[in-house]
Amino acid sequence: MRNLLFLAAVLLLASCQSKKDELKPNVIFILTDQWRASSLGYAGDDMVQTPHLDEFAKEAVNFKNAVSVTPVCTPYRASLMTGRYPSSTGMFINDLYLPSEELCFAEIFNEAGYNTAYLGKWHLDGHGRGSNVAPERRQGWTFWKGSECDHNYVNEHYFENDNPNKKHWEGYSTYAIADEANKYMENHVNNDNQFCLFVSLGTPHFPHETAPEELKALYPPEKLILPPNVPESWEEKAREELQGYYAHCTATDKAIGDIISKIKELGIYDNSIIVFTSDHGEMMGGHDFRPYMKHQPFSESANVPFLVAYPNMGSNAGKLAEAAITTPDILPSLLSLCNIDIPEAIEGYDLSPVFKAPEQDKERAALYMNLSPFGIAFPTDEYRAVRTNQYTYVQTPDGPSMLFDDKNDFYQMNNLVNQPEYKEVQQKLEKQLMEELERIGETEIHPREYYLKKFGYYGREEFRENYHIDKVNNVKTVVSPYKTFEIE
Known part of the structure; x- marks a missing residue:
């Protein structure tokens, strides 16, 4: 009898362990708006205060060469949701509707048994920035407190689930959305199903003057040091905008810190995938582009932060990944980490092996593009580009346009394109660019x-x-x- 009881106990323990091993991780995806990769303490910016993300960077893998597939809100978000490129979905301009025929992020996680929730800015509905994103147009997100697009951070609106009446976040919206994220996690932490929570914050996107006054006081404009690629003609305006931009960054850092603290408090940190990133950056006067400008292939616009923490990271916590990553790679990589099959329609790469071994794939090239920026001038209207661990290479319908050695020319002030001593480097990068385009069905660099x-x-x-x-x-x-x- 004792032997039978002992055997039963062993089988029960094994069953419990098996269920624990099969337990999929929660996913908490934190997307910010217009936060360039360089404007963080952990990235080397000594002026901006981002203590919570600096601490999180010690617990995550830091992809220093992450790029926005198209450095504009709607194209990036469509690519993130689908794992596909703008040239395939047609989502290459702001304020378009992401067609329901596309298989999206939440739909895949729903099918895998997750509870899904979306909070904050959407910008994929195409029915007007102030209109309600109707439930049938939310691409599978089941819990909803979001808006199409609203950057009035002191009176930002949203719609809740099936309620068609417009509501407003109380106070500074970035703080309020973070509080709502924490409430959602509290209410779902003990559910049978895991959750996939998407937190989409509008900051540090302009308007910058609406940042909390006590945080703006940390950044007197006259004390802000500008990069050497900002010409004198933009210095005054850039410092004025940078004050509020940095203040938004510090406020957003606090909100993200509150979310990460809640994850730890709830005891789910060790079984959660946590991502922090941004849809694109901000030129802020660099290369003679006005503040607010994105679109461009330069690092200020295209290079975005990307931190990822996941269960059982071990010694990978705090490591730097030099491998380049672009937006369509994110969804398949997360699906792989969650042991969810990757749909065939997805065009991005599964880079979860790099998440788990950050020293891998250093030489890979990440593709990004701007298909039709409608009159955005210099250096070119349309471009295709690749970023590697060392170089940025840009080509237009008229031919090679830019080549920068990002390791030795951080501010991209020395264009090496078509220089004889870089002929082999340029040929290799052009080959990588064309191989990536051909892989997604693009046989040439077409005009808009x-x-x-x-x-x-x-x-x-x-x-x-x-x-x-x-x-x-x-x-x-x-x-x-x-x-x-x-x-x-």
């Missing part, structure tokens, strides 16, 4: 008109009005993957 016709945007009056698009000669009907548009 190609994609405007391909996805039917010339036939939509609102695009002609908003982006000053002229009619194309000899084009009568444009067929996109989702609709057919007639051009008058």
Whole structure:
């Protein structure tokens, strides 16, 4: 009898251990807006105060060469949700609707048994920035307190679940959204299913003057030191904006610190994947671009922070990954870490092996692009680019445009393109660029008109009005993957 009881106990223990081993991790994804990779204490910026993220960087893998697939809000977010490139989805302009036909982040996690929740800025609905993102257009997120787009941080609106009535976050919205994230986790920590929580914060995106006054006081404009690639003509304006930008950064750092503290307090830190990143950066006067400008292939715009912590990190905590990563790589990598099958439609790479061994794949090239920025000037309107652990290479429909040695020229002030001594480097980077484009079905670097016709945007009056698009000669009907548009 004793032997039978002992055997039963052993089997029960083994069963419990098996269930524990099969337990999928929670996912807490924290997305900020317009936070460039260089503007963090752990990244070497001695002026900005980001103590909570500096501490988190010691517990996470830090991808220093992360790039935004297109350094603009909507294209980045569409790529993040789908694991696909803007040239494949047609989501290469702000304020577009992400088609329901796309298989998205939350839909995959829902199918895997997760509870899913979205808080904050969405910017994928295309039905007006102040309008409600209707439940059927939320791409699978089941718990919802979000808005299409609102950067009024002292009176930011949102819609809650099925309620069609507009509400407003109380006080400074970044703090309020972080508080809501903590409430959600408290309410779901003991549920049978794991949760996937997406926290989308609007800061440090402008307007910068709305940052908390006590934090702006930390950054007197006259004491702020600007990078050497900011010309004298932008110095006064850049310092004025940088004061509020840094204050937003410090406030957002506090909000993220509160979320991470709550994860630890709830006892789920060791079984959670936590990501901190941003959709794009901010030129802030660099290379003679006004503050607020993104779009560009320069590091200030395209290089974004990316920290990831995951269960059983061990000695990887605090390590630096030099391997480049781009937006479509994020979703498949997270799915792999959660032992969820990666759908065939996803175009990004599964870089979870690099998450687990940050010294791997140092030479890989991460693809990013701008297909149709509508009149954004110098250095070029359209570009395709790759970033590696050392170089940034940019090409336009007219040919090679930029080559920077990012290790030896951090501020990208010495363009090496077409210089004889860098011929082999440029040839290698061009080969990597074209291989990545061909992998996703792009056989050449097309001009903007190609994609405007391909996805039917010339036939939509609102695009002609908003982006000053002229009619194309000899084009009568444009067929996109989702609709057919007639051009008058």
